[in-house]
Amino acid sequence: MCAACTILNKKTCPPMCGLKTYFPNPEDEKTISGLHRVFHATNVERMIYLTKVDERNKLIKSLEREARMRIENPVMGCIDVIEALEKRIENLLFSLFGLFVRNLPDDVIHNILSRLSAKPLMRFKCVSAYWNTQITESYFKSHRKLLLSGTSLYALKGKNAYSRVELPSPFETRGHWRKVLVVGTLYGIVVLALEREDAFQLMLYNPLTREANKLPNPPRSCCISAGKLRAYGFGYGYDATPHDSKIVIGYSKVFCKCSRSKSDRKYCHVFSLKRGSWTTPETDFGSDGILRTAGVFINGYLNWIFGYPGEKLSITVLDVEEMKNVTRMDAPVGTDQGSSCLGTLHKRLCVVTQTNSRFRVWVLNTERYLHKEWSKTYSFTGVCIGRDYHRLRTICILEDGRIVLKDSKSRRLIFYDPSKGFSRSVFRCTQPFTATGIEYVESLASPSDICLLR
């Protein structure tokens, strides 16, 4: 006698009992009683009868589960569970969609980022770690350009084949200024010093947008107004703590020929971009040499090659934040006022010296200026037709370690890559150029973004 027939109070199983196969033992009584309560045993039997033989086991299983749930939850039955699951799927799909949108293709992100100007771009570095690296790495690397200055300005772009753009003059009248010196760069803005016979003008300039802002002149001082640009050392650097950038003009006492008393003489002027005004600190650059052109800024210090040509030279170091102490350290052997170039290599101060055709690249060993030790990283021989090696001059050291030389006769630029050797550029200057060069990052920052002039 099967469990179903027991529940139905039958005396014996009928010969064709449809339920006997599925509930053969009396122990199955609990299962069938549940089914019976919800569906009634005869209905179950009919359902079995209407189902294909090989699907009947499945039917019984599902009916059992449905019945159990209906008994547990008489109002909703299994609908409660189904609805909860449906809701969960919907949520999962939604978050999956969110994931899809969050993982916007890189191309789309780059495309969007490349259209933002510097201000929102720098702000959006905070959006996420991914955006931060995207903005810093890919954007900044691909927008690196070399700015050359001499009698006019050139922007060069490209890894190997440089293409050249002669920038329109940011100056009022063409030819009015004799020479342009690139002092430094920050966020795509370059600081230019324009030289004339008897004066100079400082300017903030964005080579991409061609926007320029004149900076006020330093307070009138005997030496600044009377001398030539060559006598001055310019520098551009920034503080670590109060987030201010400063333009430094320093010069040595030897050029001061004025009648003022010694205590009144000032040898340094500092322009704060944050405050938009000049100050005159008591910085003393000494009297035994000249600072050469633009200082190199690294780790909070500005560095110049200092001294007279032909004499033993030193590196003058100025702490930009303190603006007080000028320290000296020995320059590497062979440093020469005219031919040596100061720069940075792998975030360390570096000097390229030249003796005839031999170029040597020195790197300062400690980042702090306690034990100043220069070590030679490598040397190379310059190439030039006719062995006129004095025609070759180092212009600057690029971020990726390449060294830019100029050949003053052929007016070409030569790039030296320590891993690949020389490559001659297509760049040919139309005028003789006494070039200085600097690498800058293109941005849409406006000069007024970094300097608020009152």
Next chain:
Amino acid sequence: MSKKTLTLMSKDKQLFNIEEHLAVQSVTIRNMVKEDGASSVIPLPRVDSETLALVIEYLNRQQAPEEDEDYVKKFVDERGEIPTLLELAQAALDLDIKKLMDAACMKVADLIKDFTLEEVREALRIENDRTPEEEKAIRDEFQWAF
């Protein structure tokens, strides 16, 4: 020239017809047509039907070349909602339609440039994984941008 029609299928299996000479503005489709004549349906598994309808509308535009720039600009301007624009940009990326992609990204950049950080994250559904310290460090470094 006979006008051949191509059929594009969106993510949700909807079919869209477009004339071949218009569809080949998409570099992806052009390459497919070149390879096998693209006689069958072209599936676009990442593009939903609403976005695809927009793309089709864009491809079907009949503008004189000199008015085209303005049209593209107006086209994205009218759909100035960021989720739509992002979908459009992604579809344009998949289909390799540079003009549409650039216009959509330009519009997004234009919309988000004055957003707060929180608004940017919300609009582009980006999770904030920066700690307050990291954020402060960037704020300090780029003070002029904030």
